[in-house]
Amino acid sequence: MSSLSSRFDKILVVDDSPDNVFLIKTILEEEGYTISTAENGVSALTQLETSPCDLVLLDLMMPGMDGYEVTRRIREDMKLQAYIPILLITAHDAPNVAQGLDLGADDFIRKPVTVDELLARVRSLLRLKRSIDERDEIARQREDFVSRLTHDLRTPLVAADRMLMLFQQGALGNLSPQMAEVITIMARSNLNLLSMVNTLLEVYRFEAGRKTLAFQPVDLSQLLEELVGELTPLAQDKKLSLKLELSEDATNTIVMGDRLELHRLFTNLIGNAIKFTESGSVAIRLTSVLWSSKISASEFTASASIKDYVTIEIADTGTGISPEEQANLFERFRQGSHKSSGSGLGLYLSRRIVDAHHGSILVSSELNKGSVFMVNLPIKQ
Structure with missing residues (x-):
């Protein structure tokens, strides 16, 4: 037996050739591994849904669903709780296995397999799995x-x-x-x-995936008016002007969202604008426009079926943000160089809230001239 842990490792062998399955199963069972088999891709996926394993040995060329498609489905479609390494098995004259590796397979071995090479690759991939499992547990x-x-x-x-x-x-x-x-x-x-x-x-x-949002129709103009009322004393303490500008087409603009989270989002963005502005003003602008007329699809992550969006801009006359800081601004624990910079979590949380609402958040800033944060949210159709 190669290791004491092998008795706990479960391996799924997927091959349409009974002879190949018998040979690989015999070799691995002699080493103490627990082996299950599947004669085609559909059967393999069904087994993985009900009884996940520690490693999949997958024949690349099978009738019906080939190893490429099985690999793709394991990596993209199946919601597995733990990572499962995939070892592709291919004949010497088979097509290049690069496609399988690109789809998410971890290694490959060519037929006819030799005992030493097969066991070495199996041990290597099981070590990989244990390493990933330990990392995820930590x-x-x-x-x-x-x-x-x-x-x-x-x-x-x-x-x-x-x-x-x-x-x-x-x-x-x-x-x-x-x-x-x-x-x-x-x-x-x-x-x-x-x-x-x-x-x-x-x-x-x-x-942690434990955040549940309660989506309902939210009147953004009303929400922003409330926030201006709440944050005006903070601006007045610094002798700043805080104003809300509503375009004619943005009055009573309704979005589907979690009102509490949107309140948290804009409180953070407007509060930051006040915090990092020593003199001048902070302006909140609300406009409703056709989405394709202003930003590209790559910048706006809403569903393609949504044609209109609302833009909320928070503009200040503060110290501005350097291009270097803008590049990582929405990553967690990315603190700015300003003396009043906080934990580096506020803008990261803002981005997570915007993402959860299928929107986008952008920043435009110039040192010593101020910043503009732009939030794009899909309008309720």
Whole structure:
């Protein structure tokens, strides 16, 4: 037996030749592997749906569904929880196996197979699988840790926020001016930390596939008017002008979306514009136009059946973003060079929200002249 782990490895052999199947099965069973067989591609796919294995040995040239198509379906169509390596088996005079490798196969072996080469390639691919499985398990454990950590952090932060609010309201006695200033700083810092934890939790939910959006008709002009009202005090503190500009065709524009997530998206984008602008203004512009007239299909990920979209632009007169930073702006943990840059998760989360709404988000910026963030969302037909 080649290794103690081989007794736990399940291998599926797919070949339309009973002689080939018998030979490969005999070799592998002598090494302690558990072998199942399939005489064609359809049978192989059916078995994988009900009982996934650790490795597939796949004959390339079979009648009906050949090895190319089986490989493609395993990699593209089947929603397998774990990665399954594919070893192609081909005759010496068969066509080049490059197509199979391009479709997602991991290795190949030519007929007639030799015992040593077959076992070496099987062991190599099983090591690959164990390595990938271990990596995925570490990723799952990390995500679970982040989820538990953010939940555990959120509880005391919320409690601290309530207590600091009581202090500020004088519910626990009058505060001296010095004490009031300290409490204000503490409350602001606590809110920033709570916001960071909430953002991290939302990012985790998207990445773990645990985010469920409640789509409903959303009046964007109404939503943006609410946000301007909520964020105007923040702009006034910095003596900035915050204005909403609605084009005539954008009044009462309806999109299908999750209102809470769209609120989070535009709060983040408008809040960033205010945060990174020291003087001047922040403008929110809402326009509704024919999608093909302004951006290309590659820039807009909505369904081809959707002909119209709405564009929301958030323009500021801030410090701007360098071309180098723009290239990776929407990746996670990509912090800008500005002194007020945060965790690097806000714009990444914004992109995930836009993607979930089948839209696109772009940025245009010039140093010392400001930035424009443009969100394109499909209009409800």
